[in-house]
Amino acid sequence: MKNIHNFFLFASLILLAGCTPTFYHLRPASGDIAWIEGREVTRVEQNGVVLVASYEFEDTQHLVLDIEIKNRTSAPLLIDPNDFSYFPFEEKGDTLRNKYNPIYASTYRAADPERKIxxxxxxxxxxxxxxxxxxxxxxxxxxxxxxxxxxxxxxxxxxxxxxxxxxxxxxxxxxxxxxxxxxxxxxxxxxxxxxxxxxxxxxDMALRKTTLPAGESVRGLVFLPKDTRASYLWLNYESPSDSTAMRVKFLQEKVKPNH
CATH class of the missing domain: 1.10.287 (Helix Hairpins)
Structure with a gap:
């Protein structure tokens, strides 16, 4: 009888462990990385355009980054969240395949705030x-x-x-x-x-489409569709208006809450 009781107790613990929610967190793994007010921040620069990024939070559908772009060029710069996308990768370095068509590699574009509004x-x-x-x-x-x-x-x-x-x-x-x-x-x-x-x-919070004057900066949240399969991802910022193309690597970590 005691063995049966222990079996059910063990099974219950397994079920409870299986029901523990898993959260995801992004950590910068390339660029100039520094800790600022308790957050890991990465900075990259190209052609006078500075991109500063850090992880903000996770919602049901997105992993959200805090993005700041500084325009140190001599001309206005069009900033568009649609210019942000990422490729998810497996731990071994292989590109994850599209969930619905495995012939193609997975790629995700940031959510468009104007469309969401x-x-x-x-x-x-x-x-x-x-x-x-x-x-x-x-x-x-x-x-x-x-x-x-x-x-x-x-x-x-x-x-x-x-x-x-x-x-x-x-x-x-x-x-x-x-x-x-x-x-x-x-x-x-x-x-x-x-x-x-x-x-x-x-x-009020999202990074929105903006014409950024020279010498100015803009900051907001960029919402990336979540792919829980990824071990890391490469965030791409490509601006067609000035041919800027920057990449930042983020590690995707699984976090389980402490009990």
Whole structure:
């Protein structure tokens, strides 16, 4: 009996260990690397363009870098998040293959903030339309319930128990419709608030398309689609406007929280 107890205890520990979430972290592995205020930062420069990058955080879909670009040239420089991309690599140095078409190597382009803002704005409008549609449906249900209630109340061929049951059923129907309307409004409000928060983050925190004057700098977050298979990646910054092409290597580390 003791052996069986130990077996189930051991199995439970394995299951709990398997459920432990894994987090991912990027560490710079090329360029001029230094620690600044507790963060590892890398710096590369080419043709008067300086790129400074550090790891910021991870969300459900992205690994996020804090990027600063300094324009030390004599002309304006167009900065576009679409100019950032990366290739993921295995530990042995082989390029990871595309998940959907193994013939090609995997490559990922940074998320486009302008597109994300547009998508969030469109989804906010859709949420309002869904609330209008659900309110119309709730109105139709209420009208049908009222009609049924009036029709049932005018019938005199039912016993007292049948009329009581009928009143109870309609009261439940009224309560259901009211509760459904409250839930629909609260869900729409919660989802709209979430979308508005996401849109504000893309507007205020992300590195956005900017014409950077000479001698100026711009800073923001760059959201890289996550590939959990990678051991390291090469981040590429290629600016077609001035033929700048820089590469930075990052190690991708798996981190499990301490218990």
């Amino acid at each position: 547009e998508q969030a704005t469109l989804e906010i409008k859709r949420q309002k339309q869904r609330l209008i549609a659900s309110s119309i449906l709730n109105g139709v249900l209420l009208a049908a319930t009222i009609a049924s209630d009036i029709h049932s109340s005018n019938r005199n061929d039912r016993s007292w128990q049948q009329r009581a049951n009928n009143r109870y059923a309609h009261a439940q129907a009224y309560n259901f419709i009211i509760q459904k309307q409250v839930v629909d409004i609260n869900l729409q409000k919660a989802r709209t608030n979430q979308l508005q928060h996401e849109r504000a983050n893309w507007q």
